[in-house]
Amino acid sequence: MHRTGELYGQYKTLEQQKETASLGMWIFLVQEILFFGGIFLAYSINRHLYPTAFGVGGNMLSLPLGFANTVVLIASSFTMAMSVWSAQTSKKQLVTVFLILTLILGCVFLGVKVKEYKDKFDHHLIPGHGFDITYCSKNPTACHLEGKELSDEIKEIREGVEAEGGEIALNAHAQLYFSLYFGMTGLHALHMIVGAGLLLWLIIEARKGRFDANYNTPVENIGLYWHFVDIVWIFLFPLLYLINRHLA
């Protein structure tokens, strides 16, 4: 099946045909909103129950890396929007250029995520047998912590232990935070990987010059998907990284 811009039998006009395609994409995205919504709900309930442990967990994440990734993802949404514009105005070379830029930015995001996950492994923050949220405050050299950062962390852990009523309780509830952290960012990253695959296909097709003002439905719909993934991150960033920054 090789779709082009021609009118299919079941539609009256090309406009109706295009509207139907984007309506279908939006219905898929509504389902995605509710899919992520369930996980956001799980997060909200647990955060409501264990505010201190979630605050301590949130401050274990790297704010500079999270911030940088937010900027990268927003920039990739912009280049995606620009590739849709290039297709709509039949600038066939630019479509490919902006799609490649989007793919590169998406890969940068995933690369930073790998670095963040690796740090969590090193800092004993993977839920399960080896989980220990006090690890970095007890082994500062292993976590490259020193000076004010270290004293802040020790203070934070001490307050967390006090508020939760013991180190065991703090570790148990902080594991909930990190389970949600890996679940949410992992599902988001999975969506990014799927998006990267779709972008790769778009780039191959765009190089053949398939997308122009007459036919650009795939660019537009994959664009919608990419922007949706960006929106999920727009909420994940403050909820996971910024919960308790003012206490640190």
Next chain:
Amino acid sequence: MSEKGHHVVSPKIYAGILAALLAGTWITVQAAKIDLGRWNIVLALLIATIKMSLVILFFMHGKYSPRRTQLVIISGFFWLAIMLGLTMTDYSTRKPEPSRTANPPVIEIHRA
């Protein structure tokens, strides 16, 4: 070819939205560093919602979509609001259970 319902948004608008989203990201980080008590989360979600609206309206062409598509978009958030709203009213009005205030029954892990 410019069709109704497939409005071509100019790069100038896209660049403006990009700038607004980056500014929003910076503001949300700065706001998180100020202690506003329970209002920190409200402010963070407000900024995120504004950023989301900009992405949907302009990057995703929600502003220029036909009414039918706009209804589908709004319905998605309507169902989400039911799920989040009704569940949270339940959780936030329940009396704390004893197991929540006491130490959870966690078995101390013995590391090798």
